[in-house]
Amino acid sequence: MYTQFFGNYLLSNGYVTKEQLFSAMRREATQHMKLGTLAMHAGLMTASQVDETVIQQTHQDRKFGELAVELGYMTDEQVLSLLKQQNPAYLSLGQVLLDDGVITNADFEKIMKDYSSSNGISDLDAITEMPEAIHNLLNHFLLKSETNISHNGYMFVELLFNDFIRFIGEDFTPLAVDEVTEAPIQCCVEQDVHGEYAINTYISMDEPTAIAFASRYVHDEFQEYDEYVQSSLEDFLNLQNGLFIVNISNDSNTELTLGVPEQKEGDKLTFKNKTLHFTILYPFGNIDFYVELA
């Protein structure tokens, strides 16, 4: 989840254009060695063990290394040693931007320094290993938008970014969060979460973006906006919220329930309560995600 915020920093501070960033992120992603690949290369895990861990990851929203240890495939020490072999993603992203001539070495030095200090991170390289560092990063990202958010809210947002990474792709940049009272309806799906922590969630995007989104989500090539594309949006939202209530149940024994995902019709959404708006920029289009506190 780290490169995405780094991308946001680069974009919002004018170091890169959206096109330069997407191009660099796409190439960074192809260079980025995943932990499972490193584990297979080191002879620590078999391909089927890696596959099993990745499946568990989508069901439990946990880190690969953490699950691999729990499943008995690796020890904590082995995971740490592999993590050290991984180039931090921000570094390879910086390298691509340097190679492209988008930034200079001097720029990169300044960016790293400013980025660490503005986010209260002491060790940029260690960030992927420390949940509290990611929490810190998320906190600063949300605070910049002057948004107060509860513990459950953090869990929701962290999971949301993880789900975009896992199911749609790493090559996105989140924009600063804002509060809204209404929003235009494009291809839009709503699902409500009921119970002690009740929220209404919405995902919205234009048709070409929805087609590309669904194609990535289902690993298929959709050509037009049809019922499968619409269903993909509902499915993604349902998956996010399903995992969220599992996380909440495990975290605090609070049992929440889900409403049925619904397609929204009309011109605009009008929110009655405080509503946070997340904009996710992908190379194929922009996705709007709204969380209304019910």
Place this chain on the structure above:
Amino acid sequence: MSIDDIKILITDDSILARKQLKDIISTLGSPVFIEAKDGQDAIDKYKENQPDLVFLDIVMPKKDGNTAIEEIIAHDPKATIIIASSVGTQSQLKLALEAGAKDFIQKPLNKEQVIGVVQRFLEGR
């Protein structure tokens, strides 16, 4: 008994989830598929078709998965019902199993898991 001789009822309000389940199961052979898009539809189609195996989502319009399990089991105590849901909390799992579900698959659907469930069912017959 082979997969080609059985009827499978797939219940999910998501047309995508129904297609994904059918695509995965079809790699094993060609059972007769019956589709339902909500809990009430599942109950009606069960009574009408007496399928051998039922896949059921939990969060659905009209009647949810748990209510559908209860009504199907009341009609046929031997029904084999598998839950396929994104809501994998312990309490949800407990409710579904208590209502009479035989197994639980958490979404996103995983091919090996779905195939494993179908194969266990075929071997157990």
